[in-house]
Amino acid sequence: QVQLVQSGAEVKKPGASVKVSCKASGYTFTGNYLHWVRQAPGRGLEWMGWINPHSGDTISAQKFQGRVTMTGDTSISTAYMELSRLTSDDTAFYYCAKSLTGTLLDDYWGQGTLVTVSS
C-alpha cells in the first residue's frame, strides 16, 4: 500500500533552515510528482510547490521562491523540502502529498511535520 512517512517535529530559531523528509513506499517513487503543502496553526492550507522525482524538476509558489529547495533521493525513495531564513510565520505543519497523474493531487498524504520557529 502507498505510504508517505515524514520526519519528526522540529524546533528552529529565526534565521535558521529546516529540512523535512518524506519517504515514499508502495509505488514507483519516480513515477509521480510530490507536492508540499503547509498549514499554520488555525489557518488554511497553503501550496508550496512540487517536485518531479524522476527529472528533479521543481516548481514553487512565488511566495517561497528563493527560500525553498525541493529535492529527491531516488535511491531511498525520499523527497526533501528545505526552507531557509525561517521566521515565526513559518511555524506550521508541513505535508507531502503524492500526485495522481501529472501534478494532479492523489489522496495519499504524509502525516505532517510540525516545524516550530521560536527564539
Place this chain on the structure above:
Amino acid sequence: QTVVTQEPSLTVSPGGTVTLTCASSTGAVTSAYYPTWLQQKPGQPPRTLIYSATNKHSWTPARFSGSLLGGKAALTLSGGQPEDEADYYCLLYYGGAQVWVFGGGTKLTVL
C-alpha cells in the same frame, strides 16, 4: 497575485443539501484549472475528495459531487451527515506558471 475565494462558513441540516463554491480572481473557473476539493477534519491531514472538477477518489462518499457552475467550481453535498462536518478546501491549477493555489477554505457545520 492570484486569489481563490470560497465561502468562509456554511451550515447544512442533517440530510440536507449544500453547495460550496470556488472562484478565481483571474476569471471563470473551467476544467483547465483542474479543480480539486479536499476535506480536513481537526487534527488530521487533508484528504482529497474530488479531482479534475468531477472525479471522485475511491474513498469519496457518493453524497459528494463536484461540478462547474456559473464560472465557479462547486462541491455539492447531498444528504449531509454529522461526519461531514469539516473544513473544505478548493485547489486550482494555473497552467501558465504550473502552480496550484488553495482557496481560504469553507468551514461546514452540520446542524
